[in-house]
Amino acid sequence: MDRILIPDGVKRCSFPIFSLWILVLLGVIGWGIAAGAAVLIKALNLTGLNDYFGFGAYITADLAIIALGAGAFFSGFLYYGLSKFFPSLKELGKIINLAVVVGFVCYTGALAVLLLEIGQPLRGWFGYWHANVHSMLTEVIFCITCYAIVLVIEYVPLVLENRKVSESKPMAILAHSMHDVMAIFALTGTFLSFFHQGSLGGVAGVCFARPFAFREGLFIWPWTFFLFILSAISSGPAFTALICKAMEIVTRKRLVDRTVYELIGKIEGGLLSFYMILKLADTANWAFNMSPRFGLKLTDYYWGPYGLWLLIAEVGICGVLPALILISPKARKSSFLLFGAFLLDIIGVSINRFVMTIQAIAAPVMPFDKWQVYVPSVYEVAPVLAMLAYCALVISLSYRYMPLFPRETELNR
């Protein structure tokens, strides 16, 4: 039925099966939209947020998804920016389109959820109009908006390459021309992304009256600024690779060469190792130098569900362990270890975002204050799941109708 829209030389599942999958995703998205609309109409009292937990599931999900979407800018930076100097990075060209799509959905999805997070959504534009240059959130608002625009620009040529659309000569010329200048957008996106990934870390790190989150740093930027950049680039491409692998399993096709995965594994291994060294140094400084100055010790930050297991899981099991696996050429040869390490890596960065958002405010600061536990309501869970379903929807549509993988035809002959 939709054969005319499917790229030449590739096979896709039947239209009814695809429609069924899309219907499931639309169902989840509809559920999330209904929940989101209820929040907009009836206000944030529907959520599990309160005066103790000003930030909750929306922010955590946004931070995590934005970090994982970093595969777009960082892969673009490696491919468009560095591959001239390091030819082996040209391999990333085989997955770069998917990286752009993943980045596009992550950022646009995050922006949609962000709208629910503010108590006065109609005043969202005040962030641009009354911008406070001292606020890390202002940096976030500006950089994410600009980068989302860059991602739209990067996504458009992929749409224009659709078989039917590219039959139109002006569209084909536009797509070709946009591809020619894509390096400029990729590098612009890289610049913006470094800043907003960092400023998301800065949001927590500058809170000097919150000992759990506060970090000293360089000039106006706390160490979390740099750690967030590093953690994003050491997990984003892994997320893209994991999605690609999931698509291969679902479609039962080979979409990229094995060498691409191993290259990403090697890059991520190096970056994650570097990040872990700095993260461990930061954790040690925070626990044994900064916290005692505030009259606190490491164990004061952990209690009940927010126990030390979070630190062990984030830094040990989902940090050091995948780093050790990924820097080993032998381990990268094993699919189980390679993709297992990717999975641990992205779980680790997600825990980090949770910890720096929710646990940071769950920990009492005043000695007579009490620990509180945050439980998100269905009105928070549904929009977050809808955001993930939206990501899956756009990726599914992009895979079916756009030439995402240049090697797909050859690999499946």
Next chain:
Amino acid sequence: MSEKGHAQSNIRLGMVIDLDKCTGCGACSAACQAENNISFRPDESNKLRSISWMYIYQLDNKKDYPDYKIAYLPRPCMHCDADHHSPCTFVCPVNATTRDENNGIVTHIYPRCIGCRYCMVACPYHARSFNWWDPTWPKPMTSMLSPEVSPRMRGVVEKCTFCHHRYNKARAKAYVDGTDPNKATYNPACADACPTKAITFGNLLDEKSEVAKLSKDPRAFRVLEKLQTKPKVYYLSKQDWIRNLADNSLT
């Protein structure tokens, strides 16, 4: 310019609360509620969603009878005087909350607040409340609202202002009377309502003022001094167990 990097006047409004006098009666909190048109709901049992500019903490010394002791700690906004910025002000992405360097009061512009709650997250004293619902009052009370304080709309953050409207009134009166508006004095509603006179308010930089003298009393302390937030709310107590509860300590 002051050492803080901001132009600073010779007015720093602050408060001293004598915890040894405080009975925990709640008059300060109730007066604040009425004075500032703070809305409330039929069921206020969830204190994590109650709006209270003057929250009263009950402290105890964690000992068993007969050594068990309690005290009450009223907590307004601390109007932190930390260098450069208060913890909550510089994080606001839309400049909705700022510290007025003319008097040190941390203000909040409700029609500009987007309700991101970053300021609430940044404040370690939980001095800020969010309007989770549209503001409502029982029917007869709507005609008793103060015309001097604007009610807040749903979806914005609010907090203690040291009854800023009273300060403006005192300054206006001084101007009309031909005296120096910068020397105008006033009391916030909580200080006026306290039956034991536990709350003293005034200019911390005026050495002759009662509040300045009390803030230098050997019994004076502030909450969370180690964080360098530099609150302008001081507490008085001669009881060590209360003073020890003011800040975290490794010992």
